[in-house]
Amino acid sequence: MKNIIKIIKKDFKNIITNWIALGIVLGLIAIPSLYSLVNIFASWDPYSSTSGIKVAVVNEDKGTTFRDKDINLGNELVDKLKDNDKIGWEFVDKETADNGLLMEEYYASIIIPEDFSEKTTTLVEKNVEKPKLIYTANEKKNPIAPKFTDSAVKTVKSQLDENITKTITGIIFRMCDEVGIDIEDNRTELRRIMDATYELDENMPKLGKLLDSTVNGTISATELMTEIQKILPFVEDVSDAGESFIDDNLSELDDIQSELDELSPDIKEKLVSAEEKLDSLNVTLGNLDDNILPETAKKTLLTVSDTVDAMQITTQGVRDQLKKLSRVLNKISKVDIPKIEIGNDVEIDDNLKDLLNQYNKQVEALESIQKNLKEMSKIVTMINNRLDTIDDKLTTISERVKDKINDLDNGEKLDIQFLTDIKALVNDVHGLVADIIDDYSTDIVKDINSEIDLIRNIGDNGLTLIGQGKAILPEIDNLLNTFMDISNRTHDQLVELQNDFPDLQDKVHKLAAKIKEFDDKEDIDEVLELITNDWQTQSDFMANPVEIEDNRLFPWPNYGSTATPFYTVLCLWIGGYMLSMLLGTEVHAHEGEEEYKHHEVYFGRMALFVVIGVFQAIVASLGALYILKVYAVHPAMLVFYSVFISVVFMTIIYTAVSLFGHGGIVIGIVLLVIQVAASSANFPIEVNPRMFQIISPFLPFTYAINGMRQVxxxxxxxxxxxxxxxxxxxxLASxxxxxTCKKASNRLIKPFVDKLKESKLVI
Known part of the structure; x- marks a missing residue:
């Protein structure tokens, strides 16, 4: 111990009394910090200076005329880019752009073709052609710049997509709203028709009694005609009421359905995008095996779990909508539409026969529509069953993944059977989604149209029931006219008319009952609630249906602060490496003194390395805090942790050089190179090659950088x-x-050191 202290005192005395040695030591303390501070400052906030990245924009769009309106989306895009200062947009011709890109004046170019606007308007045609932006990046000029330009171009595309979607859906929802307003405006007329039908139904028994009395001779023909004349205004009122209302509104609904059919290709594209995400999930699971690191496996499984949970929420929303649609379809399809049949032995005029035939044809058409509604309901049920199956499988995946995450937290490893089962379930879900895409044109499109069919068919069944009154009431009108001529008929004809009257009365009563049922259930209110909404709000939602709530855990205010852990740790290792190059690790006693033991030399000289390393850490950390003003939640902990890291690094490097001499210096360089690549300093370790993922947990840099980020x-x-x-x-291991190894190691390498000195190339 005495000799160790003696070596320490001698080293510091030599430094203090020799100004050149002192200057070298001060340089060794400052230079590593200079390296870290310069690099941190250089990368302080690169994402705020992207306006200097020049991108050429060429607008060749000739525009087009759409429904008597001139459209030039290329000019609109150029105007948007002029207001966008995130990138240095340069608006030039094609020749200038191509030459500038080749000569590295521009990082990228965007060309708007001459048919850009024209192809956009094909959305309302059968053969839809997507417009294209031609984007070219010069990756040789700089490998990182294309990442900025790629992001900018994707943002431009997203804005264009949003504007197109908002415009088209705005037209559709506006038309729906106009139809709803039209129905609302005609509520008074509808009510008048319904009330007239109810009153006619109430008077039919009285009319029957009058007929009976006439047949029996109890009242005169004149009295009968007088009573009939009181009923005729109701008949005429019902007959003249609803014709224009039905025809006008059904044509509007047909236009809406046509617009939705034109929008359906965009829906199919989104389904294909969902399938691609499932493909990506398959690739993610394919990267897992039972040898992967638990930390990596857990992060990957958490990503899988979040994706599955989001898919379940989406699936539930679709299922709820389909169930509601199925209920409405079933309710409409069960409406009983009566026919009117008059016996062949009843003599009626040709006009009445024509009216009866017209009415019965209308009933047959309505029954055909109801049959189609039943088929649509079956399709909705089939799709819902598929969604139920998808939801069950997603639930199984979610539960098993979460259980496996808990197992990983408890120290268990992944097993092949688990991965095989999860991949099989994901493939099953993928297959079900693919089936829906395959059946898109025949099934899914029908489901989209069925929402409009819901509106139209409720309108058909509700308003046409009133139309039935219009079809039957003229018959009553003619029947009353027949009664007006009753005095000219024979008694036998009156008896035939009396026999047919109960059937006619029953049909009128059924019609009134159906209208009453429709009226009581407030189906009209349901239709109006569905289609009369704020169409601008709805189109905004379709253009941008999802908002992201951005929450950041442990946020960094700037990129320079995020780079500080890596560059500070790196500079401390470099500082230790520089010391090993310039300061010797061997100490010899003066002549006449007892030679130092190996462990005394080891600890005695190591103290000098450690002290200098401590000052290197203090200068580097305080410089980052007070010169660059880096962000740190715990500034004091940053300084102390930097000192701790420096002591660890200095011990490792000093031990290597002390044991192996120049070979130890080489070891320090090799470790530096490997650690920079495998310590997840700039990129997540999961994106590095497999070899680096394996060695990362065994490198000091990994824990030094991670701890620095913590503080x-x-x-x-x-x-x-x-x-x-x-x-x-x-x-401690160092x-x-x-x-334990210094004595043996020095003895083994001495011949190599002596031989190396003979070359007079190395000191």
Whole structure:
């Protein structure tokens, strides 16, 4: 111990009394910090200076005319880019752009083709052609710049997509709203028709009694005609009421359905995008095996779990909508539409026969529509069954993944059977989604149209029931006219008319009952609630249906602060390496003194290395805090942790050089190169090659950088203590190796050192 203290005192005395040595030591303290501070400052906030990245924009769009309106989306895009200062947009012709890109004046170019606007308007045609932006990046000029330009171009595309979607859906929802307003405006007329039908139904028994009395001769024909004349106004009122209302509104609904059919290709594209995400999930699971690190496996499984949970929420929303649609379809399809049949032995005029035939044809058409509704209901049920199956499988995946995450937290490893089962379930879900895409044109499109069919068919069944009154009431009108001529008929004809009257009365009563049922259930209100909404709000939602709530845990205010852990740790290792190059690790006693023992030399000279390393850490950390103003939640902890890291690194490097001489210096360089690549300093370790993922947990840099991030961005003490413990193990292992192996190691390498000195190339 005495000799160790003696060596320490002698080293510091030599430094203090020799100004050249003192200057070298001060330089060794300052230079590593200079390296870290310069690099941190250079990378302080690169994302705020992207306006200097020049991108050429060429607008060749000739525009087009759409429904008597001139459209030029290329000019609109150029106007948007002029207001966008995130990138240095340069608006030039094609020749200038191509030449500038080749000669590295521009990082990228965007060309808007001459048919850009024209292809956009094909959305309302059968053959849809997507417009294209031609984007070219010069990756040779700089490997990182294309990442900025790629992001900018994707943002531009997203804005264009949003504007197109908002415009088209705005038209559709506006038309729905106009139809709803039209129905609302005609409520008074609808009510008048319904009330007239109810009153006619109430008067039918009285009319029957009058007929009976006439047949029996109890009242005169004149009295009968007088009573009939009182009923005729109701008949005429019902007959003249609803014709224009039905025809106008059904044509509007047909237009809406046509617009939705034109929008359906965009829906199919989104389904294909969902399938691609499942493909990506398959690739993610394919990267897992039973040899992967638990930390990596857990992060991957958490990503899988979040994706599955989000898919379940989406699936539930679709299922609820389909169930509601199915209920409405079933309710409409069960409406009983009566026919009117008059016996062949009843003599009626040709006009009445034509009216009866017209009415019965209308009933047959309505029954055909109801049959289609039943088929649509079956399709909705089939799709819902598929969604139920998908939801069950997603639930199974979610539960098994979460159980496996708990197993990993308890120290267990992944097993092949688990991965096989999860991949099989994901493939099953993928297959079900693919089936829906395959059946898109025949099933899914029908489901989209069925929402409009819901509106139209409720309108058909509700308003046409009133139309039935219009079809039957003229018959009653003619029947009353027949009664007006009753005095000219024979008694036998009156008897035939009397026999047919109960059937006619029953049909009128059924019609009134159906209208009453429709009226009581307030189906009209349901239709109006569905289609009369704020169409602008709805189109905004379709253009941008999802908002992201951005929450950041342990946020960094700037990129320079995020780079500080890596560059500070790196400079401390470089500082130790520089010391090993310039300061010797061997100490010899003066002539006449007893030679120092190996462990005394080891500890005595190591003290000098450690003290200089401590000052290197203090200068580097304080410089980052007070010169660059880096962000740190715990500034004092940053300084102390930097000192701790420096002591660990200095111990490792000093031990290597003390044991192996120049070979130890080479070891320090090799470790530096490997650690820079495998310590997840700039990129997540999961994106590095497999070899680096394997060795990362065994490198000091990994725990030094991670601990530095803890004290700067926010401490999770269990993680920080783990990092400190592992670094302490490295330091302790180095000391044990230095004490126990120095004597043997120095003896083994001495011949090599002597031979190397003979070359007079190395000191």
């Amino acid at each position: 700067m961005a926010g401490v999770v003490y269990s993680i920080l203590f783990k990092d400190i413990a592992i670094l302490s193990i490295y330091m 000391v044990i190796m230095g004490v």
